[in-house]
Amino acid sequence: MTHAHPATDAADAAPRRTTKQREAVREALASSEEFVSAQALHQSMRQSGSTVGLATVYRALAALAEDGEADALQSGGEALYRACTPSHHHHLICRRCGRTVELEAAAVERWAGQVAAAHGFVEPEHVVDIFGLCAECAAAR
Ligand SMILES: [Zn+2]
Ligand SMILES: [Zn+2]
Numbered sequence: 001m002t003h004a005h006p007a008t009d010a011a012d013a014a015p016r017r018t019t020k021q022r023e024a025v026r027e028a029l030a031s032s033e034e035f036v037s038a039q040a041l042h043q044s045m046r047q048s049g050s051t052v053g054l055a056t057v058y059r060a061l062a063a064l065a066e067d068g069e070a071d072a073l074q075s076g077g078e079a080l081y082r083a084c085t086p087s088h089h090h091h092l093i094c095r096r097c098g099r100t101v102e103l104e105a106a107a108v109e110r111w112a113g114q115v116a117a118a119h120g121f122v123e124p125e126h127v128v129d130i131f132g133l134c135a136e137c138a139a140a141r
């Protein structure tokens with residue numbers, strides 16, 4: 001990641017608040033249909049009255065992604081997050097507004113398994129996301 005390192009805020013020093021804050025971040029993320037950056041999520045949380053610090057949002061998002069409770073992807077050198085369905089899926093993402101469609105792609109699953117097997121690889125995993133402009137953003141150009 002290339003973003004500036006967020007300043008540590010004093011509220012983070014209180015461990016008792018961490019779980020509560022992470023819960024607040026989880027809820028805020030769940031209310032977003034789009035992939036969002038930590039900064040964008042922090043801003044919207046602030047606007048709805050939260051006092052959570054940016055550093056906390058960064059950490060909570062990273063923890064949620066690590067625990068499989070959120071999907072993370074890199075876009076333009078920035079980490080973006082979304083609360084997704086827990087099962088394996090792919091994304092169609094608008095690179096302008098972040099609108100996201102979750103996709104199942106049986107053809108991709110088959111192809112990935114076959115290619116891995118053909119090369120003698122086992123336990124293949126893959127990440128396939130499609131970026132483009134959604135119909136609205138394309139129309140607004
Ligand atoms: Zn997802
Ligand atoms: Zn769009």
Ligand SMILES: [Zn+2]
Nearest residue numbers: 088089108109
């Ligand atoms: Zn897949």
